[in-house]
Amino acid sequence: xDDLTTLMRQAVEEVEPTDRRAELHEAxxxxxxxxxxxxxxxxxxxxxxxxxxxxxTLHSTDDPEPEPVGPPRAIDRSRDHRPAxxxxxxxxxxxxxxxxxxxRSGPGPDMTPATAxxxxxxxxxxxxxxxxxxxxxxxxxxxxxxxxxDVEVADPASVGHRLAGMSAADAALxxxxxxxxxxxxxxxxxxxxxxxxxxxxxxxxGVPTGEPLAAxxxxxxxxxxxxxxPSERRVVEDSFSARGRASSFEGNxxxxxxxxxxxxxxxxxxxxxxWEEHLYPWATGxxxxxxxxxxxxxxxxxxDDPSGGAEGAGPTVDTRTIIIK
Numbered sequence: 001x002d003d004l005t006t007l008m009r010q011a012v013e014e015v016e017p018t019d020r021r022a023e024l025h026e027a028x029x030x031x032x033x034x035x036x037x038x039x040x041x042x043x044x045x046x047x048x049x050x051x052x053x054x055x056x057t058l059h060s061t062d063d064p065e066p067e068p069v070g071p072p073r074a075i076d077r078s079r080d081h082r083p084a085x086x087x088x089x090x091x092x093x094x095x096x097x098x099x100x101x102x103x104r105s106g107p108g109p110d111m112t113p114a115t116a117x118x119x120x121x122x123x124x125x126x127x128x129x130x131x132x133x134x135x136x137x138x139x140x141x142x143x144x145x146x147x148x149x150d151v152e153v154a155d156p157a158s159v160g161h162r163l164a165g166m167s168a169a170d171a172a173l174x175x176x177x178x179x180x181x182x183x184x185x186x187x188x189x190x191x192x193x194x195x196x197x198x199x200x201x202x203x204x205x206g207v208p209t210g211e212p213l214a215a216x217x218x219x220x221x222x223x224x225x226x227x228x229x230p231s232e233r234r235v236v237e238d239s240f241s242a243r244g245r246a247s248s249f250e251g252n253x254x255x256x257x258x259x260x261x262x263x264x265x266x267x268x269x270x271x272x273x274x275w276e277e278h279l280y281p282w283a284t285g286x287x288x289x290x291x292x293x294x295x296x297x298x299x300x301x302x303x304d305d306p307s308g309g310a311e312g313a314g315p316t317v318d319t320r321t322i323i324i325k
Contacts, residue, residue, distance in 0.1 A: 083111040086184035087120050088177045089129035090170065091223060094313035097173055098223040099180060100129050101245070103231065113142035113149055116185035117178065125232040128319060133166060133174050135159065142182055148212050149182045149192045153204065156196045162206040171205035179215045180222075189215065218278040219247060224316040225303045226279075235323045238290045244318070245279035246272055248303040253282045257289070258298040265292060270301070289324050297322050 084103045091100040104119050117139045123131050140154040153159065162171045179192045191212030194201040202210045215221070225246040230236070246253045251274060257266040266287065272280035282301075289297075299322055302315035 082106055082109065085111065085116050085119055086181070087116065087124070088180045088184075089124045089126075089132065090173055090177065091129045091318075093223050093316045095224075095316075097130075097170055098316075099173065099177055099221055100126070100223045100226050100318060101228065102126055102129065103228065111185050111187075113144070113151070113182035113185040114139075116181050117142055117151070120177070120181055126320070127232075132177070133163065133170060134178075135163075139178075144186055144190065147190055149186060149190050150195045151178060151182060151192055153194055153196050153201050156201045156204075159205060160201070160203050166205065168206065172207055173221070174205055175207045175209070175213070176216050176221045179213060183215060222279055223318065224248065224279070225253060225301050225318050227299070227301055227318045227320050230299065230320050230322055233321050233323060235325055236289060237325050239286050239288050240322065241284055241286055242270075242299060242301070242320075243281065243283040244301060246282050246301070246303060247275050247279050248272070249275065249306050250304070251275045251280065251282075252304040253301055254304055255284060255299065255301045257287070258300060259292075260295045260297065262298075265297070269304075292324055294324050297324055 083106045085106050086101050087104055088099040088101055090097045102124050104122070104125075106115055106119070108115070120132050121134070121136055135158065137154055138159055139151060141152040143150055162168065166174075182192060183189055191214055193212040194204050194209040200210050202208070222245075225244070225248060227242060227244040229243050230240055234240070242255065251272040253270040253272060255268055255270060256264050259265045266289070268284065268287075270282040270284045272282040274280040298319050300317060300319045302317045305312055305315065
């Protein structure tokens with residue numbers, strides 16, 4: 001088990017799991033048709049995925065992620081005092097680019113927004129995510145001042161307008177990338193003010209930033225399905241479990257494990273406890289891989305589609321490469 005996975009497991013080990021699938025089904029049954037019609041109208045339903053291979057019996061996980069309050073957060077409860085930062089990167093979805101979350105170990109015992117922005121300049125571990133579009137050295141610091149996260153821009157003139165080749169949508173999403181990342185670092189939904197020498201910066205990437213900014217709605221900004229654990233290229237033996245966040249029809253999150261040749265060798269579905277207002281935690285429980293030969297495998301989660309592929313642009317998908325020894 002890698003160090004980052006250990007940090008994440010320690011962060012949630014005191015959470016007591018409950019199996020609420022029957023309760024959830026009863027609670028959302030009446031709302032299902034209403035949500036389905038609205039989702040189809042909004043183009044947010046994912047196309048159905050035909051799952052082949054061996055189905056795996058699922059058990060309630062021993063360590064689900066905590067129920068989110070506000071935006072998905074970083075984790076800062078590790079025994080060795082090295083926080084795992086939640087960093088947000090642009091990635092492709094059926095709705096266009098959205099933000100995916102990736103955890104990265106911090107360099108010291110204190111979680112700070114300045115460190116989060118520094119880590120954001122690193123290339124993401126998952127090759128499906130895009131490196132930050134912000135030029136290196138854009139941000140010279142970040143701190144909380146009077147319940148506002150001040151993000152210091154080193155040279156406002158260099159990033160005041162949209163960069164060459166950058167779309168307006170990616171510019172706005174890059175601003176959201178900073179907001180979500182620093183909010184996760186401070187563990188609060190504080191407004192974010194872009195500043196220079198203590199004064200507000202009027203525009204960043206062509207986006208008005210003269211006033212403090214709140215994070216955009218999760219369902220408009222974040223990928224609708226994402227993996228928090230396992231981390232990319234995690235080495236596993238005998239079994240592993242996976243967890244993340246999603247907004248998927250009736251809380252159903254199909255998953256697959258694909259072999260080195262791309263064929264589906266295991267499949268199943270995780271269940272979240274909600275799906276309408278924001279992204280909710282999901283967890284697979286133990287997945288037994290003891291009967292599989294060693295090699296590189298792809299773990300994949302996706303949003304569900306009750307229309308059978310008749311509506312929507314397709315599923316939102318997130319993947320991780322795992323190495324079975």
